[in-house]
Amino acid sequence: MLKLTKRCRYINLDFNLIYPAKDNLLKTKWDNFKTKIVNYYYANIRNQQSIDLLNQAKTTKKIDFQDYIFTILLNSVLLPSARFSVDGNTKKKATIKDANESFVLQLTTISDYSIRIKEIIGDLISPDVKHWKLLVLLIEIVDLLFDSSFSNFDLDKLKNLIKAHHQIYILLYGNLKPKHHFLVHYPHAIEKCGPLKFVWAMRFEAKHKDAKTYFNNITS
Known part of the structure; x- marks a missing residue:
């Protein structure tokens, strides 16, 4: 399916069939979601670096920065289980920091x-x-x-x-x-x-x- 020319349209059609009129649900309810997820974060996050990020997000006036932090902090409550190769041999388990960094497109220039x-x-x-x-x-x-x-x-x-x-x-x-x-x-x-x-x-x-x-x- 993913190799077909119109695969993106097919995916959208399937989603709308299963979840009618909900394709923009997260966007329309994002503010309400943030309020609930922040309370959940404070109750369940144990990683100190993630707690520091949460406190920054709560005090900043920059909405884009706040939304970004609230999104990557999902890695702190849905702990990453992926493993990746180091030097082509040993397998390393992804940390919360690894998951947060992989969420962002890293560019040198x-x-x-x-x-x-x-x-x-x-x-x-x-x-x-x-x-x-x-x-x-x-x-x-x-x-x-x-x-x-x-x-x-x-x-x-x-x-x-x-x-x-x-x-x-x-x-x-x-x-x-x-x-x-x-x-x-x-x-x-x-x-x-x-x-x-x-x-x-x-x-x-x-x-x-x-x-x-x-x-x-x-x-x-």
Whole structure:
């Protein structure tokens, strides 16, 4: 079944047959679920590192961070039983820390994203699925934008990738966002200024942390 072209649709159909109108149940009841699971965590978690994470999640104002912690803490009450090879010989039982870390996609750099995501789910998704096509196009665009040099062929390829990405995005989601429009101008910016990796200001985004920390301290 998983090798069929329309396997994702078949899985959704089967789920809806067994559990009618419940495909989005967790999303709609997530807040209620969090309230109940937190009480369960406090009553049943024994691992000190997990308890520390739970206390952080309770005090933070960042909802995304809180949701993430509440999710990975399931490993603290549903203890992992998997084993994995160490040096190809001995078998090691997965710890709670191992399970928590495996929940997150670990990347050395942003350019590793395309490699890792394709390794994990690439062979499980039909290339005909438009959402997957959209993601693959975006990955190819990002990979190309991180190049250190560009030929005319590269710039033409980048323009075509961006055009194809935007066409599928409009088909799936409707109107483009402002950042999609900015992306259209990237090939021209590269022609005028050279590779964008040499002029970007991403590293300076880290300074935002100082401002946020200062703000939180004077308003807490």
